[in-house]
Amino acid sequence: MNGTGQQADAPSVLVRTEGRxxxxxxxxxxxxxxxxxxxxxxxxxxxxxxxxxxxxxxxVVTGAGDRGLCAGGDIRVVxxxxxxxxxxxxxxxxxxxxxxxxxxxxxxxxxxxxxxGIVMGGGVGISAHGSVRVVTERSRIAMPExxxxxxxxxxxxxxxxxxxxxxxxxxxxxxxxVGAGDALLCGLADHFVPSDALGTFLADLADLPVRxxxxxxxxxxxxxxxxxHRDWIDACCSADTVEEILHRxxxxxxxxxxxxxxxxxxxxxxxxxxxxxxxxRARLLGPLERVLDQEYxxxxxxxxxxxxxxxxxxxxxxxxxxxxxxxxxxxxxxxxDVERFFAPLxxxxxxxxxxxxxxxxxxxxx
Numbered sequence: 070m071n072g073t074g075q076q077a078d079a080p081s082v083l084v085r086t087e088g089r090x091x092x093x094x095x096x097x098x099x100x101x102x103x104x105x106x107x108x109x110x111x112x113x114x115x116x117x118x119x120x121x122x123x124x125x126x127x128x129v130v131t132g133a134g135d136r137g138l139c140a141g142g143d144i145r146v147v148x149x150x151x152x153x154x155x156x157x158x159x160x161x162x163x164x165x166x167x168x169x170x171x172x173x174x175x176x177x178x179x180x181x182x183x184x185x186g187i188v189m190g191g192g193v194g195i196s197a198h199g200s201v202r203v204v205t206e207r208s209r210i211a212m213p214e215x216x217x218x219x220x221x222x223x224x225x226x227x228x229x230x231x232x233x234x235x236x237x238x239x240x241x242x243x244x245x246x247v248g249a250g251d252a253l254l255c256g257l258a259d260h261f262v263p264s265d266a267l268g269t270f271l272a273d274l275a276d277l278p279v280r281x282x283x284x285x286x287x288x289x290x291x292x293x294x295x296x297x298h299r300d301w302i303d304a305c306c307s308a309d310t311v312e313e314i315l316h317r318x319x320x321x322x323x324x325x326x327x328x329x330x331x332x333x334x335x336x337x338x339x340x341x342x343x344x345x346x347x348x349x350r351a352r353l354l355g356p357l358e359r360v361l362d363q364e365y366x367x368x369x370x371x372x373x374x375x376x377x378x379x380x381x382x383x384x385x386x387x388x389x390x391x392x393x394x395x396x397x398x399x400x401x402x403x404x405x406d407v408e409r410f411f412a413p414l415x416x417x418x419x420x421x422x423x424x425x426x427x428x429x430x431x432x433x434x435x
Contacts, residue, residue, distance in 0.1 A: 082111040083133070088275030089126040091119040098134025104191040105143045106162040112195065113169050116176060127179045127279050129271065130195060137209070138183065141190025142166065144217065147372075148381035156372035163222070163368050164419060166191065167361045170224045171421050174198040174357050179279045183271075184208050184252070185264055194223025197257045198357070201279055204249040205264040206291060210257055213244030217384050218337040218376025218392065220344045222368050227360040230351040232256055235306035236295055241344050242306070242314070243332045250293035261290035301326045311341045312399050337376040337392070338399045343367060343410045350411075358421035363411065365419035370410040 083094040093115055095102035112130075119125040132138035147159045173180055173195060182196035183203050188210045196202060197210075204210070212221040212229065221229060221241050229237030232255040240247065240255070252258040262270050266286050273282040295302070305317035305326060311333070318330035333341060347367060351360045371377045375395040383392035396402055 080111070081105065081108045082115075084111065084115045086125060087271075089124070090275050091115060091122075091125040091128045093128065093130045094133055095131070095139055096133045098132070098136070100143070101136055101140035101187060102132040102134065102138060102192070103140050103143045104166065104195070105146060106158075106165065109162070109165050109169050113165070113172065116169075116172060120177065125178070127181060127274060128176065129181045129183065129274055130199070131183045131271070132186070132192075135186070137187030137192070138185060138196060139189070139192025140187050141192055142223075144190075144219075144381055145385055148378055148386065151372045152378045156369070159372055160369050160417070163365060166194065166223065167365055167419060168421065170194040170198055171358050171361055174224070176200070181274060181279060183267060184210060184258060185267060189213055189246075190221075190225075191223050193225055193228070193257070197228055198224055201260070201283065202258040203260050203262050203270075203283075203287075204252050204258040204290070205262060205267065206249060207264050208249045208252060208258075209246045210248075210252050211244055211246035212241055213246075215242060215336040215340040215344055216244050216380065218340050218374070218378075218380030218394065219371055220340055220347055220364075220367055222364045224357050224361055224364070226344075226347045226351040226364060227354070227357055228257060229255075230348045230360075234299055234303040236299070236302060238306040238314075238345070238348055239295075239302045239329065241348055242311070242336070242341055243329055244336070245329075245332070247295065248291060250291045251295045253290050254293040254296060260287040262286045263288060298323075298325055305329075311338075311345055314345075315399070337380060337394045338396055338402050339374060339376050339394070339406065340371075340380075342399065342402045342407050343371075346407050346411070356422065358424070361421050362419045366412065366414055367410045369414060369417070370412070374410075 081097050083096045085092050150159045180199035181201040182199040184196050185205045186207050212225045214221050229241045236255050249261050260283055270286040301321050301323045306314055308314045315333055318326045354360050380392050
C-alpha cells in the first residue's frame with residue numbers, strides 16, 4: 070500500500086497502467102477509502118476502458134494508505150440523505166454500486182483484489198466478487214451492517230449464504246470481523262500473501278501471468294479461528310428465527326456462544342430479522358444478479374426505516390454507541406414487518422437479473 074497521505078485535490082481513485090496490469094487505487098486514505106458515488110463511476114469507467122484493451126491483461130485493485138482496502142460505503146452520506154432528503158441519492162448510489170459488483174463478478178479478465186487491512190461492507194463488494202482475492206495477516210474482513218441498523222448488501226448476502234455450514238449466518242448477524250484464515254475458510258478470499266511481499270507481488274503482476282505471480286508469492290494462511298467454533302455456530306445459527314438463534318446461543322454452554330448472544334442483543338432487531346430472511350432467500354436465488362436485485366429492494370426499504378439513521382447517528386455521527394432501535398425488541402418485529410422489506414419496487418427495480426449479463430452504471434457491458 071501507498072503510505073502517503075492524500076492531497077486535498079487528489080482524485081478519489083487513481084487509475085494507471087503498469088506493464089500488463091491496469092491499476093485501480095482507492096485514494097481516500099483519510100476516510101479509510103470509503104466508497105462514494107464518484108468512486109464507483111471512476112472504477113466502472115476504468116473497467117470499461119480496459120475490457121477490450123489488449124495491452125491490459127489484468128486488473129489490480131488496492132487501497133491507498135496503510136490501514137485497509139476500503140471501510141465500506143460512505144454511510145454518513147446515506148445517513149444525511151435518509152434523514153434530510155428523500156433517499157433518491159442513496160438509491161442512485163446503490164444502483165450503480167450493485168451494477169459494479171455484478172460487473173466485477175463477470176469481468177472477462179483476471180480481477181485481482183488485494184484485501185490488505187480493513188475490508189468492510191462496500192469494500193467486500195469491490196473485492197470478494199473478483200476472480201483472484203488476496204488476503205494478508207493484516208486483513209480484517211466484515212459485513213458489520215446490523216450494528217448500524219442496516220443489512221449486508223453489495224452481494225454480501227450471497228457470499229455469506231454460501232459459506233460452509235452456518236458460518237455466514239453467524240458473520241452476517243454479529244458483524245464479526247475475520248482474518249485471513251477465516252476469509253479463506255468462508256470463501257471470501259483465495260490466496261494468502263504476507264503483507265511485506267505485496268510490493269514485489271504487485272511488481273510481478275505487471276510482468277507475469279497472474280497464476281505465476283500468485284504461485285511465486287502465496288504462502289500457507291494462518292489457522293482459521295472459526296474452524297474450532299463450527300459445532301456451536303452450526304447448531305445455533307441453523308434455527309429458523311432470530312429468537313431461536315438467540316435462545317440457542319444463550320443456552321449452549323459455550324462462552325463464545327454467549328458472547329455472540331450479547332452481540333446480537335445490541336444489534337437492531339429489525340436488521341437482524343431482515344438479514345436472516347435475506348440470507349435464507351439468497352441461498353435459493355441462484356446467480357449474483359438475482360441476489361443483488363433482492364438486496365436493492367431491501368436497501369431502499371431501509372431508507373424509510375428509522376434504524377438506519379439512528380444506527381449511523383450512534384456509531385458514526387454522535388459516537389455515543391447507544392442506538393435506540395425502533396422497534397426495540399425482536400418480539401415487536403413481525404413477519405409482516407419483515408416482508409415489507411422485500412416488496413417489489415415496480416419501475417424502480419434494479420433489474421440486473423433481467424439483463425442476462427452484468428453491466429456498469431450505464432447499462433450492460435458490451
